[in-house]
Amino acid sequence: MSLNEIATLDVFLVEPSHTQRIIITQHLQAAGIEAVTCVSTGGEMLKYLKQAKPDLIISSMYLPDMTGVDLIHEIRKDSESYDTAFILISSETNIKYLEPIRQAGAIAILPKPFSLQELDTALRASLDYLNPAKIDLAHFDVEDLHVLLVDDSEFSRKYIRRVLNNIGIEYIRCARDGKEALQLFQAHYFDLIVTDYNMPEMDGLQLVKAIRGDCQHISSVPILMVTSEQNQNRLAAIEKVGVSAILDKPFEPTAIKRLIVQLLS
Structure with missing residues (x-):
């Protein structure tokens, strides 16, 4: 720019x-x-x-x-x-x-x-x-991607949804916590999950564990955690259970585009 x-x-x-x-x-x-x-x-x-x-x-x-x-x-x-x-x-x-x-x-x-x-x-x-630009994925049409967005903050959900829409992603299902997200995951197919860490009912760590341990569904789906969590022990625990990438809040829109390209290409 x-x-x-x-x-x-x-x-x-x-x-x-x-x-x-x-x-x-x-x-x-x-x-x-x-x-x-x-x-x-x-x-x-x-x-x-x-x-x-x-x-x-x-x-x-x-x-x-x-x-x-x-x-x-x-x-x-x-x-x-x-x-x-x-x-x-x-x-x-x-x-x-x-x-x-x-x-x-x-x-x-x-x-x-x-x-x-x-x-x-x-x-x-x-x-x-x-002034966003759509991402270009080698093996996917970005407009056909199905994304599950999980965050207990309405403001945060709307903001991240706007960023995802800006880069060309149209199919986004939202959940307010890990428990609701797990129900959606078990009922629908998703190419990508974007989740917060600190949430009621079921937090991001528990959600990732549940998804990675689900033998009846595609547990290899990429999971991007967008969080303001600063505790290094908690972040290390998240990485151990199989999260694909971690992005800090606040994040630059180019950073989430870069990670999505890496995860889906």
Whole structure:
């Protein structure tokens, strides 16, 4: 993607600090963004969304009237602005506060301070999300692929479904937890399973175990786990039971395309 493509992004920055607004705007301009609209509160941003639809919203975590979590949830609840790309910039490291951002389909979570390389990667991921290209599989017609998507977060399901639709996958069945997913797996044929890890009823680890141990069905189906889980012992346990690949939340759309090509080619 060229600098010219990045320059076409219509960006809104939600940042209460005047100093931070200047710093982030300068970084955006250095990355190629020609114009940045700045607001100080989440309420101002939501008001703007009733009049116009930006390509990308970049927000701080802590705003005068709400948090970045509240803001992205309000954006995702609105059908008109649902598909807007969202990046969080925050010094927050507590998983309790970052997890809802990941689950709501943020393109990226950047630290304060962030590097130009980190910003460039996030901007390119936003472009790929907004202007997707279908994947090309050697032995499959991507439009005929049947995918089972498993995630207990409605926001996350919608976001991942949008990404899968963007790359040409049309047949997607969704499940809210591992138990529901296992029932669908046993009743239907799937070329690929995309699942979260932390879920009620039956988590991703238990789901992978059940699928790999099912002798009556095709247990070799590729399983891609998309998760924000950071515990290395848990991740190692997932790999041992036969997951095909693990992708972190938030993920770049190009990353899931690359993994699907690897898994199905």
